[in-house]
Amino acid sequence: MFDITIIGAGVVGSSIARELSKYDLKVCVVEKHSDVAEGTSKANSAIIHAGHDAKTGTLKCKLNVKGNAMFDKLSEELDFPFKRNGSLVLCFDENDMDKLLELKERGHKNGVQEIQVLSRKELLELEPNLSEGVFSALFMPSGGIVCPYEMTIALAENAYVNGVEFKFDTEVKDIVKNEGSFIIKSNNGDIETKLIINAAGLFSDEINNMVSSNKIEIVPRKGEYCLFDKSVGNMLSRTAFHLPTKMGKGILVTPTVDGNLLIGPNAVDLEDKNEITTTQEGIDEVLSKAGLTLSQVPVRQVITSFSGLRAHSTSNDFIIGEADDVKNFINVAGIESPGLSSAPAIAEMVEEIVVEKLEPKKNEKFNPIRKGIPKFREMNNEERKELIAKDSSYGKIVCRCETVTEGEIVNAIRRPLGAKTLDGVKRRTRAGMGRCQSGFCSTRIVEILARELDVLPTEITKFGGSSKVLVGKNKRI
Amino acid sequence: MECYDVVIIGGGPAGLAAAIKAREEGIENIIILERDKVLGGILNQCIHNGFGLHTFKEELTGPEYAGRFIDKVDEMGIPYKLNTMVLDINKDKEITAVNEVDGIIEIQAKAVILAMGCRERPRGAINIPGSRCSGIYTAGTAQKFVNVEGYMPGKEVVILGSGDIGLIMARRMTLEGAKVKGVIELMPYSGGLKRNIVQCLDDFGIPLKLSHTITNIKGKDRIEGVTVAKVDENRKPIPGTEEYIPCDTLLLSVGLLPENELSRKSDVILSSITGGPEVNESLQTNIEGIFSCGNVLHVHDLVDYVTMESYNAGKNAAEYVKGKNFNNNGIEVVAVQGVRYTVPKYINPSNVESPVELRFRVGDVYKDSFVSVYFDDEREMHLKKRILAPGEMETVKITKEMLEKYPKCNRITVKIEEV
Numbered sequence: 001m002f003d004i005t006i007i008g009a010g011v012v013g014s015s016i017a018r019e020l021s022k023y024d025l026k027v028c029v030v031e032k033h034s035d036v037a038e039g040t041s042k043a044n045s046a047i048i049h050a051g052h053d054a055k056t057g058t059l060k061c062k063l064n065v066k067g068n069a070m071f072d073k074l075s076e077e078l079d080f081p082f083k084r085n086g087s088l089v090l091c092f093d094e095n096d097m098d099k100l101l102e103l104k105e106r107g108h109k110n111g112v113q114e115i116q117v118l119s120r121k122e123l124l125e126l127e128p129n130l131s132e133g134v135f136s137a138l139f140m141p142s143g144g145i146v147c148p149y150e151m152t153i154a155l156a157e158n159a160y161v162n163g164v165e166f167k168f169d170t171e172v173k174d175i176v177k178n179e180g181s182f183i184i185k186s187n188n189g190d191i192e193t194k195l196i197i198n199a200a201g202l203f204s205d206e207i208n209n210m211v212s213s214n215k216i217e218i219v220p221r222k223g224e225y226c227l228f229d230k231s232v233g234n235m236l237s238r239t240a241f242h243l244p245t246k247m248g249k250g251i252l253v254t255p256t257v258d259g260n261l262l263i264g265p266n267a268v269d270l271e272d273k274n275e276i277t278t279t280q281e282g283i284d285e286v287l288s289k290a291g292l293t294l295s296q297v298p299v300r301q302v303i304t305s306f307s308g309l310r311a312h313s314t315s316n317d318f319i320i321g322e323a324d325d326v327k328n329f330i331n332v333a334g335i336e337s338p339g340l341s342s343a344p345a346i347a348e349m350v351e352e353i354v355v356e357k358l359e360p361k362k363n364e365k366f367n368p369i370r371k372g373i374p375k376f377r378e379m380n381n382e383e384r385k386e387l388i389a390k391d392s393s394y395g396k397i398v399c400r401c402e403t404v405t406e407g408e409i410v411n412a413i414r415r416p417l418g419a420k421t422l423d424g425v426k427r428r429t430r431a432g433m434g435r436c437q438s439g440f441c442s443t444r445i446v447e448i449l450a451r452e453l454d455v456l457p458t459e460i461t462k463f464g465g466s467s468k469v470l471v472g473k474n475k476r477i
Numbered sequence: 478m479e480c481y482d483v484v485i486i487g488g489g490p491a492g493l494a495a496a497i498k499a500r501e502e503g504i505e506n507i508i509i510l511e512r513d514k515v516l517g518g519i520l521n522q523c524i525h526n527g528f529g530l531h532t533f534k535e536e537l538t539g540p541e542y543a544g545r546f547i548d549k550v551d552e553m554g555i556p557y558k559l560n561t562m563v564l565d566i567n568k569d570k571e572i573t574a575v576n577e578v579d580g581i582i583e584i585q586a587k588a589v590i591l592a593m594g595c596r597e598r599p600r601g602a603i604n605i606p607g608s609r610c611s612g613i614y615t616a617g618t619a620q621k622f623v624n625v626e627g628y629m630p631g632k633e634v635v636i637l638g639s640g641d642i643g644l645i646m647a648r649r650m651t652l653e654g655a656k657v658k659g660v661i662e663l664m665p666y667s668g669g670l671k672r673n674i675v676q677c678l679d680d681f682g683i684p685l686k687l688s689h690t691i692t693n694i695k696g697k698d699r700i701e702g703v704t705v706a707k708v709d710e711n712r713k714p715i716p717g718t719e720e721y722i723p724c725d726t727l728l729l730s731v732g733l734l735p736e737n738e739l740s741r742k743s744d745v746i747l748s749s750i751t752g753g754p755e756v757n758e759s760l761q762t763n764i765e766g767i768f769s770c771g772n773v774l775h776v777h778d779l780v781d782y783v784t785m786e787s788y789n790a791g792k793n794a795a796e797y798v799k800g801k802n803f804n805n806n807g808i809e810v811v812a813v814q815g816v817r818y819t820v821p822k823y824i825n826p827s828n829v830e831s832p833v834e835l836r837f838r839v840g841d842v843y844k845d846s847f848v849s850v851y852f853d854d855e856r857e858m859h860l861k862k863r864i865l866a867p868g869e870m871e872t873v874k875i876t877k878e879m880l881e882k883y884p885k886c887n888r889i890t891v892k893i894e895e896v
Contacts, residue, residue: 226604278606280692304601306609381573381581388580395577397512397562437599439615443626457628462611467698469611470628471725474653 002028002165003358005184005193007172007207009033010041011148012335013199014155015347021162022351023360028193029156029164030186032171034464035424036417037152039201041340042427043276043308045225045252045265046148047239049338050087050140052107052115059318064338065111067345068142074344078154079372080147081257086238087143088123090293091136099243104138114141129235131295143239145257148340149427150372153417158370160416162363167191169464172200175210177326182211195328195357197350202273202311204319204333212323216333220273221310223265224282226290229301229435233259240293251289258430261298263290265308278305303435310336318342320349328357373411373429377403398448399441401434409445413452420453422446423463446470480585482798483507483791484572486563486739487592489518490780491771491787493546495590496555498791504798508584509550509557510574516550516557517543518594519617519772520780522624525645527672531781542780558582568744568764588794591740591754591762591769592787595776597642598732605637607694610701616642616730620649629653631726635703636660637691639667639674640868641778643730648677650728658722659684661691661705663712666842668868670778690714691727700727733776743767750818751775757807757823758833758875759793760786765805768794775820775836778870785834803828808886815839815846815893817867824875824889832874835891839865843893848873851890852883865893 009031054061075082205218242250313334394407412428432438488511523539561576597615639662693704707718770790807823850858
């Protein structure tokens with residue numbers, strides 16, 4: 001029997017897992033997909049918000065500001081990319097200045113210390129590629145950008161090496177309450193656990209509603225994005241938001257921590273939680289709104305577009321805490337923006353609940369440090385020479401666009417919670433994320449995966465399930 | 478720091494021909510840097526025949542054509558490094574490369590020949606909405622799986638784009654037992670060679686839908702189908718014309734992009750139309766001693782032209798090493814009125830001995846029209862052409878005599894005239 005079962009291996013579930021691995025507890029994470037970060041955690045704006053925007057007094061607000069401050073230490077301990085590049089909220093109309101200043105007030109109330117008001121002249125000096133239509137802006141130096149899936153992978157790996165068990169391809173079908181424990185009914189058998197932490201993202205309502213009468217409703221709110229080539233990644237240094245509307249934070253234009261340019265998201269409420277397609281309307285909307293921010297949107301440099309679903313709770317705030325009517329069932333539901341920014345603080349909040357309940361001993365062997373995969377593309381020639389001398393497979397470039405070596409790909413597969421799919425390799429190494437979008441390297445990655453996992457190339461998938469890459473050998477279909 | 482007289486980046490048909498010619502012109506100290514595990518470039522996966530009609534008066538397969546040049550390279554003892562990726566190059570011709578055996582290699586070159594070829598435009602760059610499921614490939618990637626790895630990417634195929642690669646793969650997949658449901662082409666004409674339409678589509682009864690595009694991709698884990706719609710004269714989908722075609726594979730043949738990331742690093746000026754370096758008649762870029770040839774310069778249809786062009790580049794690189802100055806100021810060649818671009822872009826009369834092969838592509842289909850070449854305002858050439866199409870590269874020859882006839886010429890213009 002587990003002490004704790006966390007449902008969901010997104011950034012929230014993985015953050016909580018890592019936090020709880022500091023204790024002498026038997027913890028497992030149950031994830032219905034074949035890898036971590038397969039839900040919203042891989043398809044979001046990747047912004048660590050300053051915290052000015054959330055409604056004062058809400059959990060979103062409190063945990064955003066708290067979480068934001070934790071990223072320097074966390075990214076260093078876990079070796080994932082994070083950069084405090086600063087956030088701008090752009091105002092295009094003199095008549096909206098009162099709204100802008102209201103936002104500044106709210107920011108201060110929320111605990112965001114540094115907020116400057118910039119004039120048009122100052123703005124265009126800092127960011128010459130902004131459109132001339134900009135009137136003024138707020139500037140929050142504490143805003144940042146992160147790689148959300150690399151962060152999730154780092155958290156999960158660290159949790160795993162510190163003793164947390166991960167069960168992938170395991171979907172929770174039902175939860176049965178027992179005397180002093182729960183039986184989780186999954187497609188891979190039963191799991192008995194004392195405590196459940198519901199971090200199931202889009203499906204956190206369904207999980208809650210299996211046991212609690214206080215129903216939660218999650219509405220999937222789709223946001224579409226366009227990603228641009230690194231050659232235009234320096235069009236902006238800071239992240240630029242529009243003054244917020246009722247539906248969300250509006251379109252943002254931002255450099256990514258890996259050097260691309262990202263625009264999006266729009267906001268469309270759906271019924272189907274599996275609807276992660278992009279639409280012509282969504283792409284058009286995002287490209288057109290980016291034209292407000294940038295003097296020229298580099299349309300010819302688009303390399304891909306994608307969509308993510310926000311787990312929007314109809315109660316409009318995070319739902320974190322023990323269910324009123326079900327002891328030991330802890331909800332961490334409705335985590336939409338600023339969920340990523342809040343994740344480290346959410347994990348601490350859940351940790352407090354768990355510690356109070358179980359009074360666990362500390363895990364003496366806990367190691368907070370996780371070393372990521374060496375990044376050949378970021379090294380100088382001396383460092384590269386050293387790396388190749390230790391392992392010559394770091395001298396073999398597989399992904400030409402992102403300069404990723406075979407050594408990195410093999411590392412990604414062999415390491416804790418290693419990659420088993422093309423997307424798993426992609427998210428751990430960036431192989432396939434460049435301008436040719438794996439056109440050149442996919443044959444090689446399939447070959448390496450098949451070799452390392454000791455399976456036929458025809459068994460390799462893009463992201464698990466039935467997303468096979470190949471259907472068979474020649475002339476045998 | 479290793480020093481070479483001529484460094485050739487890319488060991489495909491362009492790099493091979495350039496290396497052979499440079500060696501024939503007497504340059505001993507040359508090296509080819511190739512990122513793949515064999516020489517031959519893209520030809521290695523083009524197992525269909527049709528290569529070498531001009532060069533060898535034979536119809537060879539891609540590997541056979543490449544093999545002729547690889548054999549010659551070995552015969553001549555021209556050095557090459559395989560599995561070697563060039564990471565960096567600057568305008569001083571300092572090159573950084575990497576491979577498993579040598580680790581990081583630093584090279585100083587006297588002359589460089591850029592022969593890196595091109596890559597395919599991916600789905601993301603044309604933003605087809607829908608699912609990001611598996612089963613979507615660029616045609617070249619699918620070709621590699623089928624012809625080199627021996628695996629089928631799918632069995633019920635739709636192909637977007639009627640360029641040569643799309644057409645070749647329509648036939649290839651059919652020969653391997655797949656059902657190709659159709660080739661969807663945005664333009665009102667095909668982008669590939671006429672012979673490929675006949676030999677790959679007509680001969681196999683594969684429908685070609687001109688003036689159509691794909692508006693949506695459906696599929697949960699693997700692709701399940703595509704929505705195809707007719708387009709209007711602005712190439713925008715016409716509402717109400719949508720048709721759903723079930724399939725388990727989508728192949729994209731939607732454009733080739735010369736791979737010039739390295740060229741940019743060495744401050745080589747690129748043409749915004751071809752995506753390749755702007756060169757003069759000697760195939761030298763704006764940087765003295767850096768030459769370019771093959772698909773990285775402009776995307777070719779026939780490998781025979783690649784070979785001819787690359788012989789030229791190799792010869793000139795050798796001349797440069799021997800001390801020749803190519804004097805980059807030349808007459809600008811301007812492409813207007815139906816002509817999209819020309820290669821070369823500049824012609825320096827003092828460098829011209831034998832006729833300059835001026836290659837160009839048109840932007841539309843023209844029937845019974847004329848290719849006209851003007852030296853300033855004087856029309857010097859007026860060639861009748863029954864048919865001109867974007868998918869077929871054309872050539873006119875600019876001779877030494879013509880250049881001598883117009884000694885004060887400021888500009889050469891190439892255009893299409895109806896009368």
